[in-house]
Amino acid sequence: MVNPKFEEMQKRLSHIGNLNNYIEQLADKVPGNLISEKQRRKLIDAITDDEDLNALLEGLKNPRPPRFVLVGRTGVGKSSLINAMSGKYLAEVSDVEIGTKKARRFTYESDGQVYFEVIDTRGIGESETFDTKAEDELAGVIREFRPDALLFLQKATERAHIDKDVLVTKQLMEKTGGDLPLVAILTHIDELNPSRIKEPDRYPEEKLKLIGEKTGQLERIFSKYGLDATAILPVSSYIEWDREPGGPGDGGQENPEMAFDGRKGIEELLDFLEESLDVRAAIHLGLTVRLNRVATRIAERFIRIFSALSATVALSPIIASDIAVLLTLQSMLMMIIAYLSGRELEFKTARDLLVSLGGIGATGFTLRMVAQQGSKFANLVFPGAGSALSATIASGGTYAIGKAAVAYYLRGVPENELQQVVKDARKEFEEEQESQARIHADK
Known part of the structure; x- marks a missing residue:
């Protein structure tokens, strides 16, 4: 007899695997006053053109034994x-x-x-x-x-x-x-x-x-x-x-x-x-062998991909154009992670959670966004100078948001402990960036 939890998780993963089929509907749920039609189009293109994301989605739809x-x-x-x-x-x-x-x-x-x-x-x-x-x-x-x-x-x-x-x-x-x-x-x-x-x-x-x-x-x-x-x-x-x-x-x-x-x-x-392993085999391995961990492992993959997408969005040289786009991207990430836990979120609920959960609270979130946009002003004097910093802040922020969502939805960490989760995630992200920079410098 097949484990009912296995069947339920397989159903969830297959649903998320069809993300590209309804990504436009998902983007259409974003309020019209939050991002423009041009930004909406660019965001959809960035998501649907991402090779790592497409490989993951294919694996979710069509897992196979290793x-x-x-x-x-x-x-x-x-x-x-x-x-x-x-x-x-x-x-x-x-x-x-x-x-x-x-x-x-x-x-x-x-x-x-x-x-x-x-x-x-x-x-x-x-x-x-x-x-x-x-x-x-x-x-x-x-x-x-x-x-x-x-x-x-x-x-x-x-x-x-x-x-x-x-x-x-x-x-x-x-x-x-x-x-x-x-x-x-x-x-x-x-x-x-x-x-x-x-x-x-x-x-x-x-x-x-x-x-x-x-x-x-x-x-x-x-x-x-x-x-x-x-x-x-x-x-x-x-x-x-x-x-x-x-x-x-x-x-x-x-x-x-x-x-x-x-x-x-x-x-x-x-x-x-x-x-x-090939992502299809890795997902099958998680489903059959470590069902209790598969949602977290897949959420981690989404966090990595959406963090990279955030950096891409942040590299836009248009001042103040990417705050709402990043908020949209991060809301989508939270919706996916919530769904992995068996819950469905409306866009508005996900957006509200972004500015209310513990360490990603309104004050910290706003300050990071202001810092991010402040770096853009450097482009007026030194073209391109602010983009790298902005991309790092956007990517790191998305990474921390994803980690907080995993803690909240998949591990049951209470809201009052999420601030520490975010601090640890940002530190982890920064250390990883420094390690990668050293590796590139050595080359």
Whole structure:
């Protein structure tokens, strides 16, 4: 049975995904005395032409299961990792004929919902010789599969074969074009000494030190062979499942519950994948695996996009033309985030909230807008001089507004605490801007 919360969130995301279909109606709700028809047209064009926004909207309308290629020796824990990522005992459904004995294609499913699509390479690295013909065939299958990432799995307790496995993986990456994200996953860290301790929050210092050493060892071997991993992440997929006799299959119940959860590093892996995958796959991953967090993750994407759009709007050299346009843009952002929480806002309500919520209250909001417009006057003397500052203020303000909306609508933070949320968000934004400036300066 499909989770009703899943269905409701999927419905909401699909609705937001059609934003471009009703963006004009949304803009038409803006009072005529707030922005001119010319400004309204330019705002619509800026929103509908944004590539990042269009990619996100496409992902919301058409999410799909993530596609992974799993590389690792027998017993490295491939299915255990997939189950640990989903938090469910998934059915491993095969066999799609893919024309090579070097791999099998699976879907991992539960209650009729596909969580992952996987190609599991078989025996790669385990044979004594490198069969060029077979590996070429495998590379062709992988290219046709169009995976989101290649997951290289290596047991933390493994001492031999690591060099060969890394070398074979490098050859496979080269044969598939070399542009696949490669995520190295150090599995079975729970088996490092003392192996009797499985509770992640009880790992002693000696075990944590061993995990660090094993991770460093894998990093050095990757570097030795000139193989770039997008990330190297140590994990434990250790779960004890509560099985009842008399069920289907191997004697266990169809959907066993966790009797013991010894997972470690899985949240970090999921965070990394959600940031790195194709947006359609990332949204599906959030919907199926972390439903309670998917709204916040998607809201964060909208905040980034609308902050960038605010900077674009603010770069207009026309003095005082963008206050109302920014207010409109920020109101739209708040309407989207409210809808992600299951609430619908009218434009007027969103606008009123912008000038009333805690730290985005009327005084602070007005002062920031005055400061922003003041910077525009520099353009009269030094053309273009005020625009960069104005764009930064507009973008930072939108970022803070978005963060406050997430706190208020999705996390239930009370109004009297929003001022601190805004202060923290603006500080976070400024630090990020300074970090980016240093990176550009170093280049």
